[in-house]
Amino acid sequence: MKTVKIAILGHGNVGGGLCEILQMNRQLIEERIERKIHVSYILVNNVTKERPWPTLGAKLTDSFDEIVNDNSIEIVIEALGGIEPAASYMRSALEAGKHVVTANKAALAANYPALLEKAQENNRQLLFEASVGGGIPALTAISNPLQGNEFTEVMGILNGTTNYILSKMWDEGLSYDEVLADAQAKGFAEADPTADVEGIDAANKLSILMALAFHVYVHPEKIPTEGISKITLKDIENAKKHGEKIKLIGHGYWEADENGQEILKYHVKPMKFTSEHPIFGVDNEYNAIYINGNAVGQLMFYGSGAGPLPTGSAVLGDLLSIARSL
């Protein structure tokens, strides 16, 4: 059985979650893909720190150069988060002839055309299922089983933290500040929640989703973005009276202008839904991605948009798909 050697950049929630699944499902994975996956390196800041996740016998290193210069490494998993140095590392890995899997929406959305071009130039795969919707396999669906469709619309609850906050306000009548503080205490929201609550995270994901579905790249900073920090309990209660829920939505769609020309519209903003729309039932930390194709009609994918194991599941799917092809 061929052994595929990989390196993981980062050993936090995503890199750690991946290691956990590789350990938990090792036998099943080897049987399915008829390959062994060997984690040769894990890139960390501090090689001596105790690790809450399995390290699988990998060498812990703080040197990316050590990884990129090792010709035995065929696949690099980028699980660092943040734009830099993640984007530069992905570029270098592709240039060094390695396939790359990333979960990093910020680095990918900011550098989408350049990174895809780099992968193509080097005839290597760059896969990123985990970057949008965590464990939800929407990106692979768009580029494979749905590839015969012209997509007219993508829409989604793309951020679990904000959906959790809005759900708790609706369900329990708590204020935005109360729920945010509670979510921070429970670890569902970050100490600095700006990227989530102001819609920046959702804009990154919408940028990737549109690039894939529409073959049009819009830099996330060009997407009109409004978050949920100004939503009051009164707004929620008004919506509830009308049988509506407020959801933070990333939305991209084609609309004909007065000359009949199709124009791409996009935004991230709070929107209201009644129970007739399938997005109405997507609550708490769950995400959903809704797609409209000219053949398939409306589809919705529902699942965990974050968390070590769901995100690790999506990274692993990409990794195994590349490993099978080697």
Add this chain to the structure above:
Amino acid sequence: MKTVKIAILGHGNVGGGLCEILQMNRQLIEERIERKIHVSYILVNNVTKERPWPTLGAKLTDSFDEIVNDNSIEIVIEALGGIEPAASYMRSALEAGKHVVTANKAALAANYPALLEKAQENNRQLLFEASVGGGIPALTAISNPLQGNEFTEVMGILNGTTNYILSKMWDEGLSYDEVLADAQAKGFAEADPTADVEGIDAANKLSILMALAFHVYVHPEKIPTEGISKITLKDIENAKKHGEKIKLIGHGYWEADENGQEILKYHVKPMKFTSEHPIFGVDNEYNAIYINGNAVGQLMFYGSGAGPLPTGSAVLGDLLSIARSL
């Protein structure tokens, strides 16, 4: 640009829907896969009958032998429905070195191990995304982006006709017989609705879903199956009083017996759901497939489970995925 020559067996809703999409999205498809798709033959019973769907310049033939003996045909699309002669045609096509795409749950569920073995023996692909959930890309999701998971449960609303009937009874307070007659008049239910309302269609789909997710094949006739024909308006009204909906569900799951050994349980039967379960909101002719994986957690896919274009979309996805690889 390479031209991939294909043959379509059948020109009803599925074969016709596929032709419609190939015509509608031709340019986009050729750009995406960098191949031309040429439909060389369409197998029909009556070559002189007028056709409601595009025939795309294909030769209409009533001879399967003509197709299987034409070495230029690389992919055969089986869109006949029914177990025979569909299963024999698929076997012959694989033996003749052609890849096969099918939408036919009855033929596939009844012959799953033999057909997959035949494909493997001949080193050809047999793809069947459209056979479960119509346009919903759940099967590809299970075998690709979710392939690192051990699945503990699959569950679904796998039949649109019965979901339509149950939804109308719940929404409009009509009896089973009234809604069935209305659905038949509108063409949503067949003149002989037995396979749908008695759960046989759902059992075929559950058999395929379990084979893919659990790697355990259960012949559909071995699945305990109860349909919806005995559900009264009183049953529905009782459920409604408790905030529940009744759905016809195909369900397969692992459960530990008294010795702690995991046993596979399965059935097709009406089940009740409250609004806390994502399946509650799946109404009318829509289908949903719910999956639980040990890494990804719970996922649900929602969309059109039938109809010429949604089913054609799934067939086309498989076709293009094979065409890319040629």
